Amino acid sequence: MVEIERKFLVTSNSYKNEAFKSTRIIQGFLNTHKDRTVRIRLKGNTGFITVKGLSTNDGLSRFEWEKGLLKEEAEALLKLCEPGVIDKIRYEVKFGDHIFEVDEFYSENEGLVIAEVELNTENEAFLKPDWLGEEVTGTIKYYNSQLSKRPFKTW
Template identity: 45%
Template sequence: MADEIERKFLVTGDGWRQGQPQRLVQGYLNRDPERCVRVRIADDSGFLTVKGKTIGIRRAEFEYSIPLADAEHLLTLCDGPIIDKQRYRIPAGELCWEVDEFTGANAGLVVAEIELSSEHQSFLRPEWLGTEVSNDARYYNSNLSKHPFSEWQAEQD
């Protein structure tokens, strides 16, 4: 079993834009808080990921490569809007920031994530890092596929 320990932040400004982004398209076959099952296409590769319940900033994560054709078919079985985003990887010493710029129903949302080896691991905070949203379930991708960012904006207007 592999644990994912991840902190998530909103992003400000454009200082994070560097390098070529990777397009990620993903959907959810199950969004239960106890376990979610995600299908993702990254470039020409397919992945199936099972994530356990989030406790703090830790959760179990299992990811498997699957044939691209299988991933494409599984995406048609997902409910809710498909998540479409551009991912930028920004090295930070031994760590790496992943900045996701969402498109489609989540356009306007930019989130940075960093995976850590422990909940208490320190890391450098780049100047473009905004408010931490690690414990705000609205920002979980599984929830963004059910209640997209564009709906939040409409509710605030």
């Protein structure tokens, strides 16, 4: 139940040609406290509720618990969320031994593209695609919970 991931800005849209899957995601937050977030997500026709804990100082890992929901349950819970909805398409790209999740944001966060890679350990090595740019792991303003409150277009 500990998530270890690194986040990067994306420098080109080459990832789209390499993606083996893409899914639209709508998500909101029931709670965006710095010590814990509670997220409601509609990913395609499936809903999820996710609780995330406080990140480590370097932003590499944190507690994460997720449970599936019916689409109708997720839609109902999204209506209870704090203001600020995240709308994005997630592209999944296999590169080396890892799968990169590349989120292309829309609406108030349009123009922002972030790639994440989940790791088994904090020191795990991984190959980096050419389109991977600056690392933003641990940079709070790039967390989805923060983008819902202070969108990219307002920076």
